[in-house]
Amino acid sequence: MKKLLNLNTIGVKSMAKFHLLFIAFMSIGTLPALAQDSLRDYQRGWYVGLGGGTSFGQATFRSITERQTHVGFQAGVFGGYQFSRLFSLEALATMGRQKQTSLDCDPFWLSTDGDISFAPVLGKQGNYYRDLEAKTSWIRFGLQPNFDVLSLFTKPTTKWSLNLSPQVSAVTTRTKHLAEGYENEFKRQWHFGVGGQGSLGYRVAESFGLQLYGGITCLTGDRFDNIPKYMHKSNLIYEAGLKLAYHFGKPIKSKPVFEAPVIATEPEPVVEQLPVVEEQPLIEKQLVVENQPVENATPKAEAAVDLPTIYFAHNSHRLTQKEVDKLNAVAEMLKAQPDVTLSINGYASKTGSAGYNLRLTQLRAGTVKMLLKRRGIDGHRLHPVIGKGIDRKAPTGKEARRVELMMNEK
Numbered sequence: 001m002k003k004l005l006n007l008n009t010i011g012v013k014s015m016a017k018f019h020l021l022f023i024a025f026m027s028i029g030t031l032p033a034l035a036q037d038s039l040r041d042y043q044r045g046w047y048v049g050l051g052g053g054t055s056f057g058q059a060t061f062r063s064i065t066e067r068q069t070h071v072g073f074q075a076g077v078f079g080g081y082q083f084s085r086l087f088s089l090e091a092l093a094t095m096g097r098q099k100q101t102s103l104d105c106d107p108f109w110l111s112t113d114g115d116i117s118f119a120p121v122l123g124k125q126g127n128y129y130r131d132l133e134a135k136t137s138w139i140r141f142g143l144q145p146n147f148d149v150l151s152l153f154t155k156p157t158t159k160w161s162l163n164l165s166p167q168v169s170a171v172t173t174r175t176k177h178l179a180e181g182y183e184n185e186f187k188r189q190w191h192f193g194v195g196g197q198g199s200l201g202y203r204v205a206e207s208f209g210l211q212l213y214g215g216i217t218c219l220t221g222d223r224f225d226n227i228p229k230y231m232h233k234s235n236l237i238y239e240a241g242l243k244l245a246y247h248f249g250k251p252i253k254s255k256p257v258f259e260a261p262v263i264a265t266e267p268e269p270v271v272e273q274l275p276v277v278e279e280q281p282l283i284e285k286q287l288v289v290e291n292q293p294v295e296n297a298t299p300k301a302e303a304a305v306d307l308p309t310i311y312f313a314h315n316s317h318r319l320t321q322k323e324v325d326k327l328n329a330v331a332e333m334l335k336a337q338p339d340v341t342l343s344i345n346g347y348a349s350k351t352g353s354a355g356y357n358l359r360l361t362q363l364r365a366g367t368v369k370m371l372l373k374r375r376g377i378d379g380h381r382l383h384p385v386i387g388k389g390i391d392r393k394a395p396t397g398k399e400a401r402r403v404e405l406m407m408n409e410k
């Protein structure tokens with residue numbers, strides 16, 4: 001029997017330490033990623049919510065034993081601040097209740113004054129462990145940081161989250177012992193709690209999110225079930241349930257015009273190789289002007305139609321070498337026509353939120369403008385860039401991810 005008690009105790013302690021070490025390791029490992037990319041589509045601000053579910057106790061008596069399982073309940077409120085897609089800080093208040101009974105390996109007798117023995121003591125009243133049950137109610141006030149580790153590996157627009165949350169708390173418990181013809185309620189106890197939660201969440205709407213969570217709290221001090229400790233040294237409360245949160249935060253809005261995009265590095269000598277290919281339309285234009293002076297405005301309108309479309313990769317505002325070559329040719333055309341200005345409009349595909357894609361299209365248009373300026377085109381000839389956002393009429397996503405150029409009279 002003692003050997004069984006020892007194995008049980010070692011297993012419980014190992015499991016509790018594993019939970020705490022795992023949560024601490026994952027939380028510390030995510031700290032360096034607090035500096036998030038400004039393009040991440042998170043909501044920043046306050047949030048509040050309600051939660052509830054089941055609870056289980058594990059002290060000298062257990063909610064889960066060889067013979068039966070007692071499912072308790074717990075409910076509470078919480079609120080916090082979302083600093084980034086990765087990190088939030090949350091305060092919570094939870095209350096719960098559960099019932100615990102003895103394990104089969106505890107053949108002890110407990111007197112009403114708290115002494116234990118293997119058999120009834122002459123002159124004292126008491127009960128065998130197997131005849132007792134302990135009903136515990138508890139209230140917890142906690143504080144926990146939440147680290148969404150899924151945000152490190154998924155797209156900014158994903159609605160899923162996977163949070164690891166180390167927690168510290170103050171917990172008050174009160175237990176009542178019950179047996180046939182016997183009832184004894186003990187004074188309230190206070191404990192310092194250390195533990196954590198893990199949760200899988202989904203943003204069901206812009207301001208509402210659901211989380212399926214589970215957690216563990218290790219309590220200091222005496223056993224919360226008020227059963228004298230003998231071999232069993234655990235003092236744990238487990239919980240699992242569902243949370244509903246309402247977020248007050250608004251998505252971060254970008255500036256209407258972005259003039260400093262990041263441009264992929266491209267070799268400069270390419271500029272010198274392209275005029276031979278792209279100057280042919282200009283020669284045709286000059287011939288038309290000489291033969292038909294009355295319609296000299298028509299070729300300029302046609303030139304605007306012949307400008308190339310600049311395409312981008314998914315979720316990117318960087319230029320490939322192929323698109324850089326197109327812009328090099330456009331720069332040469334503009335140098336040959338100094339009285340023409342250029343409008344630059346950016347578009348995006350349907351993937352992602354409208355706000356995120358609007359910012360992305362502004363960045364794409366800004367990238368094109370910056371490269372033309374680096375090729376010697378005066379910024380006054382380039383109209384302020386316009387991000388059009390999602391192009392829902394484009395046949396494919398590839399065709400939607402683009403920047404269009406239009407020539408205008410100066």
